[in-house]
Amino acid sequence: KQEVTQIPAALSVPEGENLVLNCSFTDSAIYNLQWFRQDPGKGLTSLLLIQSSQREQTSGRLNASLDKSSGRSTLYIAASQPGDSATYLCAAPPSGSARQLTFGSGTQLTVLP
Amino acid sequence: SQTIHQWPATLVQPVGSPLSLECTVEGTSNPNLYWYRQAAGRGLQLLFYSVGIGQISSEVPQNLSASRPQDRQFILSSKKLLLSDSGFYLCAWSRGSQVYGYTFGSGTRLTVV
Numbered sequence: 001k002q003e004v005t006q007i008p009a010a011l012s013v014p015e016g017e018n019l020v021l022n023c024s025f026t027d028s029a030i031y032n033l034q035w036f037r038q039d040p041g042k043g044l045t046s047l048l049l050i051q052s053s054q055r056e057q058t059s060g061r062l063n064a065s066l067d068k069s070s071g072r073s074t075l076y077i078a079a080s081q082p083g084d085s086a087t088y089l090c091a092a093p094p095s096g097s098a099r100q101l102t103f104g105s106g107t108q109l110t111v112l113p
Numbered sequence: 114s115q116t117i118h119q120w121p122a123t124l125v126q127p128v129g130s131p132l133s134l135e136c137t138v139e140g141t142s143n144p145n146l147y148w149y150r151q152a153a154g155r156g157l158q159l160l161f162y163s164v165g166i167g168q169i170s171s172e173v174p175q176n177l178s179a180s181r182p183q184d185r186q187f188i189l190s191s192k193k194l195l196l197s198d199s200g201f202y203l204c205a206w207s208r209g210s211q212v213y214g215y216t217f218g219s220g221t222r223l224t225v226v
Binding site: 032036046049089101104105106 | 119147155156157159162172201203205213214215216217218219220222
């Protein structure tokens with residue numbers, strides 16, 4: 001059974017800082033890993049999707065890396081802005097059941113102006 | 114482009130009343146469809162998923178049921194709501210191939226009183 005862990009649970013940084021959010025998973029036989037953003041009371045917005053054959057994906061100030069052998073993924077946010085404040089979730093499908101995502105509990109990010 | 118619609122956005126229902134939440138996807142055919150619940154202070158829990166019309170898989174035994182009467186329509190129901198059914202319900206879709214990720218709806222906030 002896939003288990004996904006995110007560290008830290010909460011993070012508060014001043015505006016302009018670069019930051020790293022961590023995600024670890026127990027079953028390395030994943031098809032892909034997806035990072036989402038959730039604003040309070042809202043649905044999930046997909047940020048980046050990394051296929052199992054890829055090492056990283058970039059979108060604007062966001063960069064996500066994937067290391068299947070160690071069961072880890074990181075989301076790097078450059079030059080953070082107050083608008084980046086949200087909860088960030090990573091998710092991966094368990095082995096043999098690619099249709100079902102397993103989510104981490106999320107990292108609640110606050111970027112202070 | 115593909116879009117996912119979920120309604121209502123908020124719902125307050127008394128204990129013992131029925132429930133019907135609807136989710137529709139546009140711009141694609143034969144999507145995989147999912148219902149997730151996010152309880153306060155807890156992570157996302159997969160409730161049901163469907164790979165085709167009339168095909169429903171349940172992940173967690175509970176007071177809820179799901180149906181897929183049409184290819185792009187997914188309905189979450191209950192005959193009698195419990196207080197513990199309160200939470201944030203999210204519908205999602207994905208393509209059959211796992212090369213692509215998941216797209217979520219905007220969610221329904223259900224409060225059972």
